[in-house]
Amino acid sequence: MAAAISVLGGGITGLSTAWYLAQRLPPTVRVQLIEGSSRLGGWVRSEVRQAGGVSFIAEKGPRTLRTGNSREALAVLELLDDLDLRSQIVTASKMSSAARNRYIYYENELNCMPSGLGSLLTGIPPAVRCLFGGVWCDLITSKNSPADFSDESIHSFISRRFGKDVDDNLASAVMHGIYAADTKLLSARALLYPFWLADHTGSTGVIRGLRRVAKLSRAYNSRFAIRDNSEKSEINRRRAQNPEFWESVDETSMYSFRNGMQTLTDRLASDLRSRPNVEITIGQPVTKLQQSADGNVETVLADGTKLCANHVINTLPLHRLGNIFEGSETNSLIEETPYANVAVVNVTYLAKNITPVDGFGYLVPRASASSSKALGVVFDSCALPAQDANASDISRLTVMLGGSRFTELFGDPDNASKNILEDAALETIRTQLGITTKPADIDAALGKKCIPSYTVGYVDRLKAMHDWVKSQLGGRMSVVGAAYGGPAVPQCILHARDLVNRHLNLNELDSPQDITGLEEIIEGFEYVK
Numbered sequence: 001m002a003a004a005i006s007v008l009g010g011g012i013t014g015l016s017t018a019w020y021l022a023q024r025l026p027p028t029v030r031v032q033l034i035e036g037s038s039r040l041g042g043w044v045r046s047e048v049r050q051a052g053g054v055s056f057i058a059e060k061g062p063r064t065l066r067t068g069n070s071r072e073a074l075a076v077l078e079l080l081d082d083l084d085l086r087s088q089i090v091t092a093s094k095m096s097s098a099a100r101n102r103y104i105y106y107e108n109e110l111n112c113m114p115s116g117l118g119s120l121l122t123g124i125p126p127a128v129r130c131l132f133g134g135v136w137c138d139l140i141t142s143k144n145s146p147a148d149f150s151d152e153s154i155h156s157f158i159s160r161r162f163g164k165d166v167d168d169n170l171a172s173a174v175m176h177g178i179y180a181a182d183t184k185l186l187s188a189r190a191l192l193y194p195f196w197l198a199d200h201t202g203s204t205g206v207i208r209g210l211r212r213v214a215k216l217s218r219a220y221n222s223r224f225a226i227r228d229n230s231e232k233s234e235i236n237r238r239r240a241q242n243p244e245f246w247e248s249v250d251e252t253s254m255y256s257f258r259n260g261m262q263t264l265t266d267r268l269a270s271d272l273r274s275r276p277n278v279e280i281t282i283g284q285p286v287t288k289l290q291q292s293a294d295g296n297v298e299t300v301l302a303d304g305t306k307l308c309a310n311h312v313i314n315t316l317p318l319h320r321l322g323n324i325f326e327g328s329e330t331n332s333l334i335e336e337t338p339y340a341n342v343a344v345v346n347v348t349y350l351a352k353n354i355t356p357v358d359g360f361g362y363l364v365p366r367a368s369a370s371s372s373k374a375l376g377v378v379f380d381s382c383a384l385p386a387q388d389a390n391a392s393d394i395s396r397l398t399v400m401l402g403g404s405r406f407t408e409l410f411g412d413p414d415n416a417s418k419n420i421l422e423d424a425a426l427e428t429i430r431t432q433l434g435i436t437t438k439p440a441d442i443d444a445a446l447g448k449k450c451i452p453s454y455t456v457g458y459v460d461r462l463k464a465m466h467d468w469v470k471s472q473l474g475g476r477m478s479v480v481g482a483a484y485g486g487p488a489v490p491q492c493i494l495h496a497r498d499l500v501n502r503h504l505n506l507n508e509l510d511s512p513q514d515i516t517g518l519e520e521i522i523e524g525f526e527y528v529k
Ligand SMILES: C=Cc1c2[nH]c(c1C)Cc1[nH]c(c(CCC(=O)O)c1C)Cc1[nH]c(c(C)c1CCC(=O)O)Cc1[nH]c(c(C)c1C=C)C2
Pocket: 060, 061, 062, 063, 064, 065, 066, 176, 177, 178, 179, 180, 342, 344, 361, 362, 363, 375, 376, 377, 378, 400, 401, 447, 451, 487, 488, 489
């Protein structure tokens, strides 16, 4: 058999994994990308819609990317550079209202989050006041963690150190905006690691402990910070080649593309299609993964086709993994990781500046949950006005509904009614933003099981997953994606790039490599007291 690698899943992780492989492997090695649904791109979906004679974009999944000097932000920028997408970018400058004004819906008002110490001088909104008491609480409260514990919920951790209000008013809102999940379930160890470590490894409280912890969390931080001279010189080379682009990036706080985020996945897909060593199969879910008689990996598809490869890189979500390893025991990460259901309702008005305030949008904390079915609202037109170039007199908003309360509020996600979701979005806009105008367009889409929840015990379960992956298919499988290295688009892309580099550094893809893709993530959570 000629050398081949299979990549399972055609979302942003699968596409970028296949792209890095195709880019870096010799053309004699085939890359097989397999997607079960009828389209590539996964949760990244930018729909072009029309109303009142104008067309506009409705993002159904992630909608913006951040700039900055982190490895993940730079990995995306490098990828855009390679895909020649620089001219498609639309940006929000660091001085824009979208970059500076982010709100929390608290006590029936939009509370603007401080964007620096200066902004505190103009008044402290009610939602933020608990922070001062919270800091004081941490400074004066002696160590109060149980002697022997390995993890706790974010809610428990924050309440214990900073007071319950800091979670109820602020942290729960932030976690809604990232994971669409409840801090009572999410893991403090996994998601607030430096803070958790400061508390866990000392007796001085979290804030005083952070300085000491900088050393202990070096392995964790090294996942996010530019590592060595070769990474630095690569960025410098690109800066010298395209100085205007990189200087404009320095002024930017976030960006997307003129025609939405799908520009990125579409370009990855079209680039892959143009490569003779890449084969793409869509519309065929994987039903089974097994070792073939010659020791390689056989991917069995729904129509019975068997694709053989020397190695398989699995980007499928955890809830799809269990049933393709027939007869083999799975592990706790696969069995116990819940995924959030989020309804994304795009609402468009034929009027400019319809929101009472300018900004990125707002998040709803637990403290306001009883009066809100929404997790938050994004002011899309305000965040990236350049996306409305074809229709300057419109306002696009996105209402996010559901999360851990989806079933309680809207019933079984499998039977969720589009009308009920759209009505809930309009009610949110009317009661929270005071907008009573009829929209020109409204469209709800359900992201069923779209974001993995890193719940309490995640780090230990990740280690079990590492051992399990190693034991499968004779060491010829690795995993990558939103369930492991973080759910953000840049995290998925960076994880894919790091994994491909790790594989290629070993060189011999036709023998078992024993790389799981989880090594660095697990190392990040290790420390010596
Ligand atoms: C479909 C809804 C999503 C919610 N969270 C995510 C999605 C796709 C994933 C996500 N969102 C953010 C991050 C952190 C990384 C980052 O760039 O900051 C992740 C992993 C932050 C974020 N939250 C919202 C936006 C517009 C962004 C920027 C990145 C992006 O476009 O996804 C708004 C928002 N997202 C969700 C809710 C409930 C919400 C509320 C206003 C859930």
